[in-house]
Amino acid sequence: MRTFFRVINSIFFTVALIAAAFCGYMVYSVMHYPQAEHDAEIADIKSQTEKTKTDTTAALEEGEERLAFLQADLRNLGDEGVELADRGESLQTEVEAKQLRLAELEANVALGEDMPGSVEKARKAYADKIRELEEKVQNGETSVRICYWTLDDGPTYITKNFLDALDEMGEHVHVTFFTANEANNSPDEEEMLRREMTSGHSVQNHSYVHSTLASGSVYRSTESFREQVQQQDDWVYSVTGFHPTIFRFPGGYHSWGKDLLPGALDVLEEMGYKWIDWNCNLYDAGAEENLPTSSLEVTRALTQIPEEPIAVMLGHDWNMNTLVAMKTAIPRLMKQGYVFLPLFPESVTMGMNAKR
Ligand SMILES: [Zn+2]
Incomplete structure (x- = not known):
């Protein structure tokens, strides 16, 4: 029985010892480990924040630079566009003036081509009239x-x-x-x-x-x-x-x-x-x-x-x-x-x- 108790005691003691050690370890863990972990995490977050901040600043700077370029391009394009539009307008005016001149020339050509026709028409009308008069004269009607x-x-x-x-x-x-x-x-x-x-x-x-x-x-x-x-x-x-x-x-x-x-x-x-x-x-x-x-x-x-x-x-x-x-x-x-x-x-x- 004593041996039994001794064994029990011994087991109990061992278990108690292990439990005590575990508790001690837990206390130690709670007291020391999480803080370091926390610090590391904080450091890590801080570092990541810094990086993000740096990256963002760089991106912004780059964006601003790109924007400036784009705006410059737009301005250039705008000027060019205005210039092109001006040139286009003057070309259009030139084309219209030329078309007008062409129409004028074509009208003159048509008039020129038609002139013998118009003159002949007028001449024929006159001839008909005089022919009529000739016949009246011949018939003693005038x-x-x-x-x-x-x-x-x-x-x-x-x-x-x-x-x-x-x-x-x-x-x-x-x-x-x-x-x-x-x-x-x-x-x-x-x-x-x-x-x-x-x-x-x-x-x-x-x-x-x-x-x-x-x-x-x-x-x-x-x-x-x-x-x-x-x-x-x-x-x-x-x-x-x-x-x-x-x-x-x-x-x-x-x-x-x-x-x-x-x-x-x-x-x-x-x-x-x-x-x-x-x-x-x-x-x-x-x-x-x-x-x-x-x-x-x-x-x-x-x-x-x-x-x-x-x-x-x-x-x-x-x-x-x-x-x-x-x-x-x-x-x-x-x-x-x-x-x-x-x-x-x-x-x-x-x-x-x-x-x-
Ligand atoms: Zn003669």
Whole structure:
């Protein structure tokens, strides 16, 4: 039993000892260990806080720096943008100005292209009106009389005087010039040709060289005839911008009739030309010694023209006497009810073969 107790005691004692040791250890642990741990943790947190603080400061500094860069970039971009916008605007203005100029030019081109059309339209309207008047005159429905006063072979060195005289007679007096480039060369022939046109007179074709039998150029063959008409047409067009439409044969078609040149009328028709002779004649061309005085020309005009409801007078704007006669005869005939008009291809007089 004692042994038993001793063993029990011994176990108890051992257990008690172990328990005491454990308690002692626990007390020691509680007294010493947690503080160190706490300190370490605190130190650790402090260190981490410091690090975070440092990192944050660095990040902020970096951010500020980056922001500054970005702002600088934005500013640059902004300036560039403003500059680009300005440039864009000025380009746009330039483009718009150019488009406007282009439209203007296109309109001018269209106007230019359309001009012959507009002029032709106006001319046609005028021709229709005069054609109507011609028919009334022919039918005796009006007291008006028409005279187509024609002047051949110019422009000459005195064509200017004829134009001045016609200007003085008023804006309603017009004549027809049957022009021939080489008939009477004068230094101002192109200027005169233009003035004839712009003054409202009719500018027509009398061949280029005007030579008849001497050189044979005009009537040598249908080819040379065509060439002569075409050459004069080209010249008039190059100077005035308008094509003649009526041909007067040098010497007159009646003088030669069909013997003149077989096929000549076909050539004219193919070329779109009308032709005309005359039914009144001043006989103011020919050898100088046989030229009539101006008073004789006036007499011829005042006697022949009233015989014709529609008169086509032949004269020449190289004859000074004709100039003088014209200045007297036209105003007198106007008082008798004559109107002096420019010839046009729709006139009833086209193809007229002269009686005189
Ligand atoms: Zn002639």
